[in-house]
Amino acid sequence: MFSKFFQNSEWMNVFAVATMILFMIAFVVIIIWVMKIDKKELEEQRNLPLKD
Amino acid sequence: MSDLTTTNSSMEKFSYDNTIVRNFAYAVMVWGLVGMLVGLLIAAQIIVPALNFDLQYTTFGRIRPLHTNAVIFAFVGNAIFMGIYYSLQRLCKARMFSDLLSKLHFWGWQFIIVLAAVTLPLGITTSKEYAELEWPIDILIALVWVIFAINMFGTIIKRRERHMYVAIWFYVATVVTVAVLHIFNSIAVPASFLKSYPIYAGVQDALVQWWYGHNAVAFFLTTPYLGLMYYFLPKAAERPVYSYRLSIIHFWTLIFIYIWAGPHHLLYSALPDWAQSLGTAFSIMLIAPSWGGMINGLLTLRGSWDKVRDSVILKFMVVAVTAYGMATFEGPTLSLKNVNAIAHFTDWIIAHVHVGALGWNGFLTFGILYWLIPKLFRTTLYSKKMANFHFWIGFVGILMYAIPMYWSGITQALMWKQFTPDGILQYPNFLETLLQIVPMHMIRATGGMFFYAGVIAMVYNLVKTIRQGSFLGEEAAEAPALDKNVHFDHIKGFSVMKKHRLIERKPLQFTILAVIAIIIGGLVEVIPTYLIKSNIPTIASVKPYSPLELQGRDIYIREACNSCHSQLVRPFRSETERYGEYSKAGEFVYDHPFLWGSKRTGPDLHRIGKKYPNLWHYLHMDDPTTVSPGSLMPRYSWLKEQVLDLASTESKINAMRTLGIPYEEGFEKIAGGELEKQANEIAQDLQKQGIDVTADKEIIALIAYLQRLGTDIKNVNPPQTGK
Numbered sequence: 070m071f072s073k074f075f076q077n078s079e080w081m082n083v084f085a086v087a088t089m090i091l092f093m094i095a096f097v098v099i100i101i102w103v104m105k106i107d108k109k110e111l112e113e114q115r116n117l118p119l120k121d
Numbered sequence: 122m123s124d125l126t127t128t129n130s131s132m133e134k135f136s137y138d139n140t141i142v143r144n145f146a147y148a149v150m151v152w153g154l155v156g157m158l159v160g161l162l163i164a165a166q167i168i169v170p171a172l173n174f175d176l177q178y179t180t181f182g183r184i185r186p187l188h189t190n191a192v193i194f195a196f197v198g199n200a201i202f203m204g205i206y207y208s209l210q211r212l213c214k215a216r217m218f219s220d221l222l223s224k225l226h227f228w229g230w231q232f233i234i235v236l237a238a239v240t241l242p243l244g245i246t247t248s249k250e251y252a253e254l255e256w257p258i259d260i261l262i263a264l265v266w267v268i269f270a271i272n273m274f275g276t277i278i279k280r281r282e283r284h285m286y287v288a289i290w291f292y293v294a295t296v297v298t299v300a301v302l303h304i305f306n307s308i309a310v311p312a313s314f315l316k317s318y319p320i321y322a323g324v325q326d327a328l329v330q331w332w333y334g335h336n337a338v339a340f341f342l343t344t345p346y347l348g349l350m351y352y353f354l355p356k357a358a359e360r361p362v363y364s365y366r367l368s369i370i371h372f373w374t375l376i377f378i379y380i381w382a383g384p385h386h387l388l389y390s391a392l393p394d395w396a397q398s399l400g401t402a403f404s405i406m407l408i409a410p411s412w413g414g415m416i417n418g419l420l421t422l423r424g425s426w427d428k429v430r431d432s433v434i435l436k437f438m439v440v441a442v443t444a445y446g447m448a449t450f451e452g453p454t455l456s457l458k459n460v461n462a463i464a465h466f467t468d469w470i471i472a473h474v475h476v477g478a479l480g481w482n483g484f485l486t487f488g489i490l491y492w493l494i495p496k497l498f499r500t501t502l503y504s505k506k507m508a509n510f511h512f513w514i515g516f517v518g519i520l521m522y523a524i525p526m527y528w529s530g531i532t533q534a535l536m537w538k539q540f541t542p543d544g545i546l547q548y549p550n551f552l553e554t555l556l557q558i559v560p561m562h563m564i565r566a567t568g569g570m571f572f573y574a575g576v577i578a579m580v581y582n583l584v585k586t587i588r589q590g591s592f593l594g595e596e597a598a599e600a601p602a603l604d605k606n607v608h609f610d611h612i613k614g615f616s617v618m619k620k621h622r623l624i625e626r627k628p629l630q631f632t633i634l635a636v637i638a639i640i641i642g643g644l645v646e647v648i649p650t651y652l653i654k655s656n657i658p659t660i661a662s663v664k665p666y667s668p669l670e671l672q673g674r675d676i677y678i679r680e681a682c683n684s685c686h687s688q689l690v691r692p693f694r695s696e697t698e699r700y701g702e703y704s705k706a707g708e709f710v711y712d713h714p715f716l717w718g719s720k721r722t723g724p725d726l727h728r729i730g731k732k733y734p735n736l737w738h739y740l741h742m743d744d745p746t747t748v749s750p751g752s753l754m755p756r757y758s759w760l761k762e763q764v765l766d767l768a769s770t771e772s773k774i775n776a777m778r779t780l781g782i783p784y785e786e787g788f789e790k791i792a793g794g795e796l797e798k799q800a801n802e803i804a805q806d807l808q809k810q811g812i813d814v815t816a817d818k819e820i821i822a823l824i825a826y827l828q829r830l831g832t833d834i835k836n837v838n839p840p841q842t843g844k
Contacts, residue, residue, distance in 0.1 A: 085399060088645055092377060092406075095638070099373045103366045115365040117286040118355045121211035121598075 133281065137210045137596040139497050141223040145203035146490060146497070148231060150580050152199060153486075155238075156191025157573050159184055164566040167722065168559060170755040177759050178242040182681030186253040187241045192478065193251060193341065195234045200486040201345040202230070202269070205292050207493060208352040209273065212289055214282045214600035218275025222268050229265035233258060244679035245315045248714055249330050251337050252306050256317045259307040266303065270296045277628045281600040285628065287368040291348030293628070294376045294635050298340040301640065306333035312776035313769060316675070320780060323709025324391050327717055328384065332643060335383035342482055343445075344376065350418050350442065353489050357434045363420035367413055374410040376635060378403050380642035385456030388465065389691040390717065391706035396646060397458075403642070404456035411449030418442040433508040437488030440516060444480025448473065463538075466687055466721040468558065469530025472523045479519045479572060487511065487579060494583050498590025507582045515575035521568025529561035533721075538695040546698050551724040552751055559753075660707035663833040665782045666826070668770050668796040673826025675773070676819050677716070680757065685722035688830065701728030701831065708834060713780055723754060730832035735803055736810045738824045760820035767817070770796055799825055 166172045166181045173180040210217060217223050236258050240246070246253040254262070273296055277289065306329055309317035321329050355362050362368055384392060384400025419442055422429060429435045451473050455464050464470060495502050502508060536554040539547035548554050666674060677683070690696050692703040704727050709715055733741075737748055742760055745752035774789040784792075797816065803824055804816035814820070 085395070085402075088399075088641075089402075091641070095377060096374060099370055103369050106366070106369075111365050114284045114286060115361040117212060117282065117284060118208075118288070118352050119359070119361060121214070 131602060132599045133602050134597070134599045135216050137598055138206070138217050138220060138223060138594075139592070139596050140594045141217065141220075141227060142203055142207045142493070143497055143592065143594075144227050145199045145206060146494060148199040148227075149196060149203055149486065149490065150583065152191055152195030152234060153576055154580060156188060156196050157569075157576060159188040159191060161566065161569050161573055163188055164562070164569050166755070167753065168562050168566065170753050173755050175756065175758065177244070177680075177757075180680070180755050180757075182684045183242050183244055183246075185684045186246060186250075186681060187238065189251060190237045190241065190253065191234070193337070194237070197342060197346075197478075197482050197486070198230065200482075200489070201295070201341075201349070202226070203493070204349040204353065204489055205273070205345065208288060208349070209276055209292065211598075212282060212286045212352065213276055213280030214598065215276055215280045218272050218279060222272040222275075226265060226269045226272060229261070229268065233261055233265060236261070240315070244681075246678065246681060247309070247317065247319065248678040248681060248683055248716060249306070249319070250334055250719060252303075252330070252333060255315050256307070256309050256311050257314065259303070259309075262303060263300070263307075266296075266300055270300065274628060274632075281603050283603060285631065286351070287362075287365065287372060288348040288351040290372050290631070290635070291344045291351070293632055294372070294639065295340050295345040295348070297632060297636050298336065298344070298376070298380075298639050301636075301643070302333045302336050302340065305643075306330060310776045310779050312773045316769070316773075318713040318776055318780060321713070322780070323712045323715050324393075324706045326713065326715040327387055327390065327709075328392060328396065328647065330715070331386035332380075332383035332646060335386055336380055338477070339379040339382075342477065343379075346445075346482060346485055347371075347375075347414055349489060350414075350438070350485060353485075353492060354418055354421055354438050354442070357432065357438060357488065357492050358422055358425060358428060360421065360425060363417050363423065367417045371410050371413040371417060373638065375407075375414065377638045377642070378407050378410060380639055381646065382407055382456065384646065385452075385461070386719070387717075388456070388458050388461040389693070390689055391704050391709065393706075399646065401456050401458060404453045408450060408453045412446060415442055415446035415449070418445075433505060433512055434488045434491045436509075436512050437484045437491065440512075441481050441483075441485035441488060444476055444484065444519075448477035448481060451476070462691075462693065463534040464530060465691075466719070467530035467533040468526045468561070469534070470720065472526030472530060475526070476519070476523050479515075479522060483572070484515065487515070487576075490579070490583060494586055495590065498587050498592050500586060500590030503582050503585035503589060507578050511575040511578045511582070514571050514578070518568045518570075518572030518575060521571060522565050523568075525561035525564040525568070529558040529565075532558055532561070537699070538693070540695070546695070549699065551699070552749060552753075555722065555753060556751060658705065658707045659710070660705065660834060663708055663710060665711045665777070665784060666829065667799055668774065668792040669799040669822050669825040670829045671773055671777070671826075672765055672770065672796065673822035673824070674716075676760070676823045677826055678714075682726075683716045683718040685718075685720065685754070686724065686726045687718035687721050688725065688727040689717040690725055690727050690831075696725070700725045702834065704831075705834065708831070711782055713777065713782075726827070726830055728831040730828050730830040731835075735806050735824050735828065736812065738827055739807055739812055739814070739820060742820055742823065757820075760823060761814060761818055763819045764817050765800075765819050765822050767793060767796065 162172065162179075163181055163185050170181070177183070206217065206223070233254075237254055240255065240258065241253060245255050247255060252259075273292065277285065277293075307319075308321075309319045311317040319326055319329075351362055351368060381403035382400055384396045385404045386400075388397050388401070390397075419439070422435070422439070429439055454460055455470070455473060491502060491508055533554055536548045536557060541547050688704075690700045690703045697703055739761070740747045741749065741754075742757045744756050744758070745754040770792050771789040774784055774792050778784045778789075800816035800821045803821050804814055804818075807814050
């Protein structure tokens with residue numbers, strides 16, 4: 070089944086859109102994650118190079 | 122760790138290994154001087170080809186990869202290791218995992234560089250840009266890289282600091298991605314100890330090569346340097362990075378997007394259109410994370426720009442970050458098809474590359490060296506005045522390099538594409554377009570000399586600094602042991618957020634996530650190219666190379682003719698008028714490796730076959746000016762003296778058959794005879810015209826190959842698509 074699927078290029082349009090959606094999902098998750106990080110914790114990490 | 126519940130706060134004493142950092146710093150200076158000097162030499166050879174001193178070992182094609190390998194893998198490579206070995210120990214509050222591995226890494230890497238310096242001038246090359254080294258050296262690179270990876274991950278695992286600072290994320294992404302790129306791009310079938318053929322052919326080889334080539338820029342020249350920027354810029358400015366949130370977004374989006382953009386090196390080529398479009402789309406998206414990083418770097422100095430006036434280190438770093446921003450804006454611009462149609466194969470690309478290399482990599486390295494050497498040697502910089510001189514002459518050098526190259530690139534493109542009102546090419550002789558840009562090449566070489574003068578001043582300044590100081594090999598440090606029992610109950614929010622925090626602190630899970638982000642793009646691009654048959658239309662008239670043509674092709678590779686000549690006629694009228702029918706994917710199915718090239722210092726050669734008689738090629742290789750007055754191509758007079766290595770024919774045919782080239786079983790036994798027959802025909806043709814040459818000379822094989830180029834589809838119907 071997969072070999073037939075891969076042997077024509079009509080699915081490329083769906084494929085390209087799917088990859089963009091995948092990236093957008095990943096991007097949104099990262100943004101949410103970053104916004105949720107505790108400020109104090111963030112400040113601590115930010116200052117790490119200055120503490121050695 | 123104030124927000125974490127810890128149970129162990131006992132201090133542990135240990136020391137940082139500064140000796141390995143110092144050794145890499147010395148290597149940076151030595152290889153920087155060597156690599157850039159070779160760069161100057163090839164810049165001069167483009168103007169005066171006789172500067173190869175009529176030696177094959179110093180000819181442009183052979184030492185151009187020596188320059189690129191020396192500055193990328195020796196100068197920049199050692200700078201990456203220098204910076205990582207210094208910063209990683211301090212960010213992890215731990216000595217490197219193993220002193221033995223550190224030493225093996227250092228000496229192994231230097232040994233590889235020496236092997237490259239020996240093999241490339243000898244013409245031992247795969248021809249694949251930035252991956253020219255042959256298979257035994259490739260294996261050695263993989264081994265040394267594994268040693269580095271073990272040492273790095275070992276240090277991260279035994280760290281005393283719970284958080285992995287964002288610089289370490291960039292280091293991790295570098296280590297895993299370079300390993301993946303190097304392995305997949307280097308897979309080859311050896312024909313002998315120092316000769317191999319890549320398993321990929323034609324279009325597929327081109328895609329894999331530029332997936333590698335583009336990401337070598339991304340993950341060797343960019344991500345490790347971003348890690349260094351996130352550590353050394355705050356150190357030099359004595360203030361934390363502007364936004365840690367932005368740095369996290371910068372990291373994940375950059376590594377996710379970068380890997381997709383490789384096909385922008387192959388626009389208007391025989392690569393499937395969907396792959397070209399994908400490469401363009403992701404290249405445009407790449408501006409966002411790249412500029413996020415640049416803005417984060419520059420805003421780190423907000424409120425303290427007065428320091429930049431007094432600190433030469435910050436001056437270097439500010440220009441470096443700005444050059445990063447310029448290069449990462451220009452890159453996506455060049456990946457737009459309409460811009461690429463003008464810029465590709467011209468000096469514009471050389472300008473783009475050198476804004477990144479001289480500005481971003483060069484200046485950040487210099488800034489780090491000026492900061493680091495006095496620290497390691499417990500002294501102050503010998504001469505700030507000299508460092509300022511370095512900054513200004515280097516800065517002017519970059520401008521004098523880049524501006525004429527942009528000018529030259531646009532001039533080339535306009536002249537190549539210019540038609541008369543009657544519809545014929547205005548400049549049908551390619552040489553006219555080359556001679557027009559000689560003044561720009563002269564200014565470029567002068568700019569390079571300025572930049573180099575600055576580097577000499579820096580090395581002198583740092584040597585004097587080293588001599589006046591006393592080296593601190595073992596730097597005492599102390600930190601509390603890492604508490605394994607960390608609780609996250611105090612963190613509010615979704616449980617998924619807690620998991621993310623866990624991942625950020627756990628190197629293995631973090632690395633797996635980073636690898637997933639990285640490999641998605643690679644798989645998406647490469648797998649369909651192999652599986653969709655209609656991507657590479659087959660052409661019935663395209664046949665494998667004859668044994669003599671195969672040998673001639675290997676001489677073409679040895680002399681790196683593809684450094685100056687492309688073999689890819691793009692589907693533009695200006696190119697089909699000048700060169701002939703545009704190149705089809707199906708024409709390259711037996712090309713291991715592909716030889717499309719990336720720069721046209723000379724004309725395209727894909728349709729050169731049968732365009733000129735054998736005599737023309739013989740005279741042209743012996744002394745190009747005899748048939749092309751004013752030519753700037755070097756002489757290849759040794760080709761008429763050196764005897765072709767006939768003994769290798771059998772092993773080469775066998776290797777090609779292993780790769781799927783349809784040579785019949787037993788053909789290798791009669792290949793020698795076939796070769797001699799074809800060589801005799803060419804030699805006799807030349808002898809009839811008064812040339813004193815025998816059939817066993819290398820030039821005969823090269824002529825056979827050149828006469829074959831692009832002739833398979835002449836006078837045949839358009840290619841059949843599909844099965």
